Structure formats: structure tokens, C-alpha cells
Amino acid sequence: MKTETFRGFGGVVLSVERHGSPEDPGVVLVHTGGQSAVAWRQTAEALVAAGRHVLCPDLRGHGRSARPADGRYDLDAYAEDLRALLRALPTRPVIVGVALGAAIALAAIADDGAHLAAGVVTAGVAPDLDPEAVRRLARDPRPDEGADPRWTTGLDMATLQQTLESVLGQVRLPLLILHGADNRLVSLEARESMARRAPNARHVEIEGASHDIAADQPERFQALLLEFLETEAPRDPMAYQSGSDVRTLRDALxxxxxxxxxxxxxxxxxxxxxxxxxxxxxxxxxxxxxxxxxxxxxxxxxxxxxxxxxxxxxxxxxxxxxxxxxxxxxxxxxxxxxxxxxxxxxxxxxxxxxxxxxxxxxxxxxxxxxxxxxxxxxxxxxxxxxxxxxxxxxxxxxxxx
Ligand SMILES: Cc1cc2nc3c(=O)[nH]c(=O)nc-3n(C[C@H](O)[C@H](O)[C@H](O)COP(=O)(O)O)c2cc1C
Incomplete structure (x- = not known):
């Protein structure tokens, strides 16, 4: 494992953990608020064993990443940070995000960001989050991660909802949507409404898990993730045909x-x-x-x-x-x-x-x-x-x- 830095939105210096060989197809794992890349170590190990190159950024104000001088912790700033990382990669990875990380992953692939990823896996997020549960969670982030307590204040729930609705309505990338059955943030109605908004996505509900499915049900989570990767981002040769995007042709050349x-x-x-x-x-x-x-x-x-x-x-x-x-x-x-x-x-x-x-x-x-x-x-x-x-x-x- 190597730790590197890159420049995010507004030049903020962000840290990223790199696991496995850069020759392998990439997966970017985005942690949720109050955590850091460390939360992904077990998942990263399993993915590397399955022949993937894994990148785990620390969100701004989290882990080893700097706190932005301008105090920006809004969804746009987080998404721009992720785009900066994606743009620097030689091939398009699958992005996996949990809760806030999942919202950031979806925001990053909005509009022309779609060509930066090969697919997206979200865990524990929906456009209609329960605002009270979000507030409770933000007040009580995991104590061991030392995150900047301000990361929650910049998150505007209405913007988050709007962004997620709009991305789900337009996204053409392969999408796997995971929900923990015990998630207090996302009600049953919110899950159903998300399924309606993203009819082409695969939706899976996981028993015995809250929003952080990777931590609560690691084996089930990894199995679903690997199955998605094998189908949507197989290790076989990528294919180009006329009309495909230029990036794929560049990768082929x-x-x-x-x-x-x-x-x-x-x-x-x-x-x-x-x-x-x-x-x-x-x-x-x-x-x-x-x-x-x-x-x-x-x-x-x-x-x-x-x-x-x-x-x-x-x-x-x-x-x-x-x-x-x-x-x-x-x-x-x-x-x-x-x-x-x-x-x-x-x-x-x-x-x-x-x-x-x-x-x-x-x-x-x-x-x-x-x-x-x-x-x-x-x-x-x-x-x-x-x-x-x-x-x-x-x-x-x-x-x-
Ligand atoms: C390894 C490598 C190979 C490159 N090959 C070419 C090339 O064959 N033709 C080209 O037009 N640009 C190529 N570029 C990009 C140019 O070097 C780059 O765009 C440069 O800034 C152009 O300078 P100019 O705008 O001052 O002419 C390559 C860049 C790298 C790093």
C-alpha cells in the first residue's frame, strides 16, 4: 500500500491510499463522512486479491487530507475533488461509495463526469434521506477518525437531494444500488422511490446492515461488489467501436x-x-x-x-x-x-x-x-x-x- 497526494478542488492537498498494481483495472472507494480511507482496508485487500487496483481517497478534512482553507464542505467541492482524482487515472475505474461517499460518487459522474467512470456502486444513500437521522449521524461521527467537525455543516440536504435525483434520472453507466435493511437514514419509501428513479440499476437490500454495509456485512458486500466488477468492468480486453468514447480508443492505442x-x-x-x-x-x-x-x-x-x-x-x-x-x-x-x-x-x-x-x-x-x-x-x-x-x-x- 502506498499513500500519495493529489490536488483537489481549489488546490486543497488530498491524500489517497493505493493498493495493488496500477496495471489492473481500477476501483475507487469513497468513504463516508467522519471516516477515512482506513475504513476500506479490508475491502481493498479483497479487491486486490481479485486483480483490481484500488484507490481510497481521504475526503477533504478527513484522515490525512487537508482541511480546505475556505471551509468548503459542500457536495460540489467533494465531487470536484473526486473528479480530479479520476481525471488523473489512465483508465476509467468503477467508483464505490458509502453514504456521503456514495452521494459524492453520483455527483462526480453528473453531466460530462460520466466518461470518468466505468460504473458506480452506492451503499446507504438515496435522494430522500431522513434529515433527522442525518443530523444525528453527523453529530456522532465515528470517534476514531479525527475528521474536521465542520464537514457536516457544509452539506445542504436540499442540494444533495436535487443532485441525486438529477443524476439518477440521466445516468447511463452501470449502477449497483445497495441498501442495508437496518439503515435509519433511508426509509423503505426512500428506497422504493430510488428504485423508480433508476430503473436500469440493480437494487439489492442487505439484511443485518445499516448504511455502512462494507463494515456491517463485509463478505456479502465484497461478493456483490466483485460480481458487479466482473460483469461491468471485466478484466478481459475493453472494447472500442466507432462511436465509442475517445478515452476508450486512447486506452486501446x-x-x-x-x-x-x-x-x-x-x-x-x-x-x-x-x-x-x-x-x-x-x-x-x-x-x-x-x-x-x-x-x-x-x-x-x-x-x-x-x-x-x-x-x-x-x-x-x-x-x-x-x-x-x-x-x-x-x-x-x-x-x-x-x-x-x-x-x-x-x-x-x-x-x-x-x-x-x-x-x-x-x-x-x-x-x-x-x-x-x-x-x-x-x-x-x-x-x-x-x-x-x-x-x-x-x-x-x-x-x-
Ligand atoms: C509521452 C507523450 C507523447 C506525446 N505525443 C504527442 C504527439 O505525438 N503529438 C502531439 O501533437 N502531442 C503529443 N504530446 C502532447 C504534447 O507534447 C503537448 O500537448 C505539448 O504541450 C504541446 O506543446 P505546444 O502546444 O507548445 O505545441 C505528447 C505528450 C506526451 C507526454
């Missing part, structure tokens, strides 16, 4: 491991221009051609369109900071990077694994990218270094010598 390059040129003033690109491919030996693809949205596009020469710098394992720098917008990328002007002043990054200096041969339309084909006029390379690799949205290194 990310299965092709590549090296990493920085492509460089100069603009009309002779100022160096460059960006990180892994869309590099050798094309032809006679004549010697290669290509890379440049997004039409890239700020560097105009310079590459105008210039008649460019260079492809293949990065070695020690150049990951360079790759990061040339992929981040708004940085003076060359200020921190050793380079030498090569033919026509085109910058060659010092120490690269290989540099190919090219005369522009052709530029083709490539949808939302432009395809730059270059004729190699000079190349130099370093035969003894390992490459920087990129696979499934992350940097990698060679495993064998």
Missing part, C-alpha cells in the same frame, strides 16, 4: 508501447520550438523517410508548418524530466535544456539517444493531427543507452539488459 521523442524546429525569428511526441514512426529506407503527428491544436503547429527542416530527438531513460518539460504548456522549454543549433539552426537536444535531422518531405491531413513526413539528411545516435519508453499512459524502462 496505449497498448502499443513506444519510445518518446522531442521534435524540434525554429520559428520565423529563429527561436527554438519543440514538443514531446511519441507518434514517431520510421517510414522508408530508400528514400530515408520518417514521420510524426502533430495535433492541430498544438501551439507549435505554425512553426512546424512554416519551417522546411525539423529534428526528432529520441530520448533516453534519463531524459524523463525533458519529456515532461516539453509536454507542459506555458514553459520556457529550452531555457532549462541543453541544445545545440544544428543544420538551419534546428535545435538538437544534447545527449539524446538519437537525433534525426530532416528536410520536410510532405505534410498530410490526419484528422485532428497533421502528419509530418521528413527525409533524414543527418542522424547521430548513442549505442549504449536505454530508451525512455511510454506505455498505457506512463513512462517505462526496459526490463532486460
Amino acid at each position: 496505449g497498448c502499443f508501447g513506444t519510445g518518446v521523442t522531442v521534435v524540434t524546429t525554429t520559428d520565423g525569428n529563429g527561436t527554438p520550438v519543440g514538443l514531446t511526441a511519441n507518434s514517431f514512426t520510421s517510414v522508408s529506407l530508400a528514400p530515408p523517410l520518417l514521420l510524426f503527428c502533430l495535433a492541430r491544436s498544438a501551439g507549435s503547429l505554425a512553426a512546424f508548418e512554416a519551417s522546411s527542416t525539423f529534428a526528432v530527438n529520441v530520448l533516453h531513460i534519463g531524459q524523463q524530466p525533458t519529456s515532461d518539460r516539453f509536454a507542459r504548456p506555458g514553459e520556457d522549454r529550452f531555457a532549462e535544456t541543453a541544445f545545440e543549433p544544428w543544420h538551419d539552426g534546428v535545435p538538437a537536444l544534447v545527449g539524446s539517444l538519437a537525433v534525426f535531422l530532416c528536410r520536410k518531405h510532405a505534410v498530410h491531413d490526419g484528422g485532428d493531427h497533421r502528419i509530418f513526413v521528413g527525409e533524414v539528411i543527418r542522424a547521430r545516435f548513442e549505442p549504449r543507452r536505454d530508451p525512455l519508453l511510454y506505455f498505457r499512459g506512463r513512462y517505462r524502462r526496459l526490463h532486460f539488459a
Whole structure:
């Protein structure tokens, strides 16, 4: 288990526990108010054993997460925190939430948040919560978690109800809705009305459990969760077909491991221009051609369109900071990077694994990218270094010598 931090809504520093291998399909477990990620340890262990990668954030003001300076504990702020975590993941996880955590999970997938998750499991929440029971629970959070007592004051029940109603009415993602039969927060009528609002969801009632089903009936909870994961987010290959969302296509394309390059040129003033690109491919030996693809949205596009020469710098394992720098917008990328002007002043990054200096041969339309084909006029390379690799949205290194 590893504990990491990430930035949530308004920059608040939040803590997340990571269990298992990031290669496995993800599950995000969201605890309820007054608890912390620690509440999920047993569930996380069971999920890791079943081949899942598990992330358990501490909500703002809970566990190791910071208390927001502006004191915001409303549903929107919590949901934005969760979205920030989801956006940073290489693939879409299933989100599981208990009570407040479940409300946050549903709020996070509202509107365009829907593409951030593969499915949602809620335990112990419904739009029509019993307000008196909520107040009682908020006054008496679990004593051992040391949560900021203000977390309850920001929660407006009317907003929560409205948000949940609206999400349940629009959600297309696979949804499993669990209720503990002994839950004082959610009456039988509230459960029935939730079932009517989400007719495509699977609804299960669990005897001998209150809102915190994971704690009260761990085995039953885990069995239901695993069954849902196996059906809705199987470990088999994900599928893409035309019309599916772009993220799935990116995930599919990310299965092709590549090296990493920085492509460089100069603009009309002779100022160096460059960006990180892994869309590099050798094309032809006679004549010697290669290509890379440049997004039409890239700020560097105009310079590459105008210039008649460019260079492809293949990065070695020690150049990951360079790759990061040339992929981040708004940085003076060359200020921190050793380079030498090569033919026509085109910058060659010092120490690269290989540099190919090219005369522009052709530029083709490539949808939302432009395809730059270059004729190699000079190349130099370093035969003894390992490459920087990129696979499934992350940097990698060679495993064998
Ligand atoms: C590993 C990696 C590979 C990338 N490959 C490409 C690519 O092939 N083509 C592209 O247009 N952008 C690619 N990018 C994104 C650009 O580097 C990034 O958007 C950069 O900020 C663009 O800079 P610009 O807008 O100044 O041109 C890649 C980013 C990373 C981290």
C-alpha cells in the first residue's frame, strides 16, 4: 500500500491510499463522512486479491487530507475533488461509495463526469434521506477518525437531494444500488422511490446492515461488489467501436508501447520550438523517410508548418524530466535544456539517444493531427543507452539488459 497526494478542488492537498498494481483495472472507494480511507482496508485487500487496483481517497478534512482553507464542505467541492482524482487515472475505474461517499460518487459522474467512470456502486444513500437521522449521524461521527467537525455543516440536504435525483434520472453507466435493511437514514419509501428513479440499476437490500454495509456485512458486500466488477468492468480486453468514447480508443492505442521523442524546429525569428511526441514512426529506407503527428491544436503547429527542416530527438531513460518539460504548456522549454543549433539552426537536444535531422518531405491531413513526413539528411545516435519508453499512459524502462 502506498499513500500519495493529489490536488483537489481549489488546490486543497488530498491524500489517497493505493493498493495493488496500477496495471489492473481500477476501483475507487469513497468513504463516508467522519471516516477515512482506513475504513476500506479490508475491502481493498479483497479487491486486490481479485486483480483490481484500488484507490481510497481521504475526503477533504478527513484522515490525512487537508482541511480546505475556505471551509468548503459542500457536495460540489467533494465531487470536484473526486473528479480530479479520476481525471488523473489512465483508465476509467468503477467508483464505490458509502453514504456521503456514495452521494459524492453520483455527483462526480453528473453531466460530462460520466466518461470518468466505468460504473458506480452506492451503499446507504438515496435522494430522500431522513434529515433527522442525518443530523444525528453527523453529530456522532465515528470517534476514531479525527475528521474536521465542520464537514457536516457544509452539506445542504436540499442540494444533495436535487443532485441525486438529477443524476439518477440521466445516468447511463452501470449502477449497483445497495441498501442495508437496518439503515435509519433511508426509509423503505426512500428506497422504493430510488428504485423508480433508476430503473436500469440493480437494487439489492442487505439484511443485518445499516448504511455502512462494507463494515456491517463485509463478505456479502465484497461478493456483490466483485460480481458487479466482473460483469461491468471485466478484466478481459475493453472494447472500442466507432462511436465509442475517445478515452476508450486512447486506452486501446496505449497498448502499443513506444519510445518518446522531442521534435524540434525554429520559428520565423529563429527561436527554438519543440514538443514531446511519441507518434514517431520510421517510414522508408530508400528514400530515408520518417514521420510524426502533430495535433492541430498544438501551439507549435505554425512553426512546424512554416519551417522546411525539423529534428526528432529520441530520448533516453534519463531524459524523463525533458519529456515532461516539453509536454507542459506555458514553459520556457529550452531555457532549462541543453541544445545545440544544428543544420538551419534546428535545435538538437544534447545527449539524446538519437537525433534525426530532416528536410520536410510532405505534410498530410490526419484528422485532428497533421502528419509530418521528413527525409533524414543527418542522424547521430548513442549505442549504449536505454530508451525512455511510454506505455498505457506512463513512462517505462526496459526490463532486460
Ligand atoms: C509521452 C507523450 C507523447 C506525446 N505525443 C504527442 C504527439 O505525438 N503529438 C502531439 O501533437 N502531442 C503529443 N504530446 C502532447 C504534447 O507534447 C503537448 O500537448 C505539448 O504541450 C504541446 O506543446 P505546444 O502546444 O507548445 O505545441 C505528447 C505528450 C506526451 C507526454
